[in-house]
Amino acid sequence: MLTTAGSDGAAAAALPVAGVSSLRYFNLYRLLIASVLVALVFGVPGEISFADYRGALFASAARGYWVFAVCVMLGADRLLPTDDARLTAGVLADIFFLTLLTYAGGGLSTGLPFMHVVVLAFAALVGQGRLAVFYAAVASLAMLFQQAMQWVTLGSDAGGFVHVGSISIGFFATAIAVRLLARRVIANESLARERGRDLAEQVRVNERVIRDMDDGVLVVDTLGHVRQANPQARRLLDPLMPRPVMLADYSPALAAAMAAQADPDRERVFVLDLPSRPAALRVRCVPAGGAGGHLVFIEDLARLREQARQIKLAALGRLTASMAHEIRNPLAAISQAAELLQEERRAETQARLTRIIGDNAQRLDRMVSDVLELGRRDRAEPELLELGSYVRTFVDEFAMREPGVRARVHIETGVPARIWFDRGHLHQVLWNLLGNALRFAGPDDGAVRLTVSATEDATLLDIVDNGPGVSDSARAHLFEPFFTTHSRGTGLGLYIARELSDANGAALDFVDNSPGAHFRLRGLNRSLDESWNGGGLSGS
CATH class of the missing domain: 3.30.565.10 (Histidine kinase-like ATPase, C-terminal domain)
Incomplete structure (x- = not known):
């Protein structure tokens, strides 16, 4: 990856849009253009006709450009230590050869200056930071130098400098516009990569949660294909196929029950009896969302009953402990009053002790009656x-x-x-x-x-x-x-x-x-x- 040569903090790493492969495509483009120029010069000799055309210089420049492109494609640029250096060397070479070809071809009339635009756009997209503006500045200076040489050696019209100025403005506009576009692409790519990591992590978490759930879970699309299932669903439904695909492959009875349920866009709850299972299953079918399909939650009623039994036993244990404590107090009062009653001879005290015994006996009776009434809770x-x-x-x-x-x-x-x-x-x-x-x-x-x-x-x-x-x-x-x-x-x-x-x-x-x-x-x-x-x- 190229590293930034400027202070563009938003784009800290080079070649983020397409990586090193973008630089290879850039080199391939250079070789293609150089090959076309060489083919024009040597394939149809004498057919190229520009004003002030210098054939020998144009042919030599085209041949040199092609040789440079071939060397780069073969890896000669690997002699440079960084990708930034390789990109800069390639762009400067492109500017040099295209400017030389423009001069040899007769100036601006060849249309070759506009090929700088493609080079600058590639460089701004692949490179980073202020390098894009640097490349545009070098290309502008090169074109001004070329026009000055045309004016000095050939006495061309000075109005050509105005055209060069307009072309230079295009160079800067292209470099800046593509750079801004590349920064936005970089930001979107970074955001998409981060969202992708978050989504992948969320998917892994969801899969782990679903896999470890005590209830069976099936994700079923609108056509009845099972998109996801946890091990509990396989255990509860006992699929008919080793690798089930459709809901009917898991359980024809479940598929038929879901198809028979009215209003599939609302949550539905029903009990499913399967001959292969000792207890019925409680099925809850929930719409999956706007894309259609359903989430099917399958609960083993035998397990639910066992859990309820365990909860009742725990509650009964706590109630029994509390009752033992509460019963001990009136029993102690009754026992003490009975002992005193045996020794007491006064009628007034006997009446008071008898009343204590009666009140505590009634309290015990009410407590037992309340507990018995609580036992009727499940027989509603x-x-x-x-x-x-x-x-x-x-x-x-x-x-x-x-x-x-x-x-x-x-x-x-x-x-x-x-x-x-x-x-x-x-x-x-x-x-x-x-x-x-x-x-x-x-x-x-x-x-x-x-x-x-x-x-x-x-x-x-x-x-x-x-x-x-x-x-x-x-x-x-x-x-x-x-x-x-x-x-x-x-x-x-x-x-x-x-x-x-x-x-x-x-x-x-x-x-x-x-x-x-x-x-x-x-x-x-x-x-x-x-x-x-x-x-x-x-x-x-």
């Missing part, structure tokens, strides 16, 4: 319920145990709102939320507000009390198991309520203090599998 049987009617019936049932509830609870319902929920789960969620609200609300009428509303795709139930609200330190732990701020609470109520809500595709969140605690249950108003079509509504 959701149905479409009219939430306003269900809430009214639930409050009436709750009031049978606590008569003052009817006055303390105010129910607000607007338009009919439906929710997709398991009836038993919803009963437990409302029981925990309402019991929690009544525990902290005041004794006033309407201390707890239950508001039922609906949006286009969800049904909302807001539970707001007029109590002191939730402290900032307690907000982060509201839904953690066994966290409670009440002395007689188990700390499982809100935790179980959220777990049961999640099992039904709903969300239970703490909204804010309004000024009392404000909880919101947000549930689906249609089936998880199909939109509600006006049927299947269950009353309360």
Whole structure:
């Protein structure tokens, strides 16, 4: 590579456009032009006719130019230490021989001066920095010297200097314009090379990520050709061919299922049963983009179930450890009270100890009942319920145990709102939320507000009390198991309520203090599998 001879910082390396091969093409062009001139002189002797033509000098110059071109092509310029030096020597030689040929041919009328333009353009494209302007300056001086010699020896018209000046301006304009163009080409080439490296690195990263994914991944074009596949896809689908090409080669059942799916421009999810696999596959087909095609993600449901089982076991382990800690306290109180009760003879103390035993036994019973209710989480049987009617019936049932509830609870319902929920789960969620609200609300009428509303795709139930609200330190732990701020609470109520809500595709969140605690249950108003079509509504 040539190195820059000037201060052109934007182009630090020489020959960036086409490298050393460009210099070889330059040398080949020189040999071609010299060969044409030699052929004209010696192939058709006497036919060249220019004004003031000096045949012997023209023939000698053409022959010398051809010999120089041949020597350069054979590698004689390798004697020079750098590519910059080789380029400069070649360009200066071109300027010398073309100027000599112009003088021998009779001056500007031969048209040979315009061949300098091609040489300067090549040099500006191949070279760097200020060399292009240097070459143009040398060519201009050479043409001025040639015209001066014509004027002195032949007495030619002095107006020729004006033509030489115009040609020299063209030399500089060509050199500068081609140099600017070459700089832009260099910058674009450098940017393209950098982008190419970044793209290649990104492709390698993507391939590594896809290869190491636990799920199978297929990249399928619009014609069904598989452009890319990771080892997991081969393991899950067990291709029919050693080197599958089409999606049908991987799995005819998958190809047929994808072809049968409506609206291919949207994401589609379906379950694929293959006779060769013990468990079904979950397939997610995502449009690849504007060019068409799809990304097919394949998940092994057996693996997902195993992962879910492991998560449940881990959660059960944590719950069991927490329960052991929570049960130990009331058991210790019961044991101590029972021992004291055996020794105590006073009726008043016996009554107090008996009450301690009864309260702690009830606490243990509630804890066991809550844990058993949590076990029903995975046995949800959701149905479409009219939430306003269900809430009214639930409050009436709750009031049978606590008569003052009817006055303390105010129910607000607007338009009919439906929710997709398991009836038993919803009963437990409302029981925990309402019991929690009544525990902290005041004794006033309407201390707890239950508001039922609906949006286009969800049904909302807001539970707001007029109590002191939730402290900032307690907000982060509201839904953690066994966290409670009440002395007689188990700390499982809100935790179980959220777990049961999640099992039904709903969300239970703490909204804010309004000024009392404000909880919101947000549930689906249609089936998880199909939109509600006006049927299947269950009353309360």
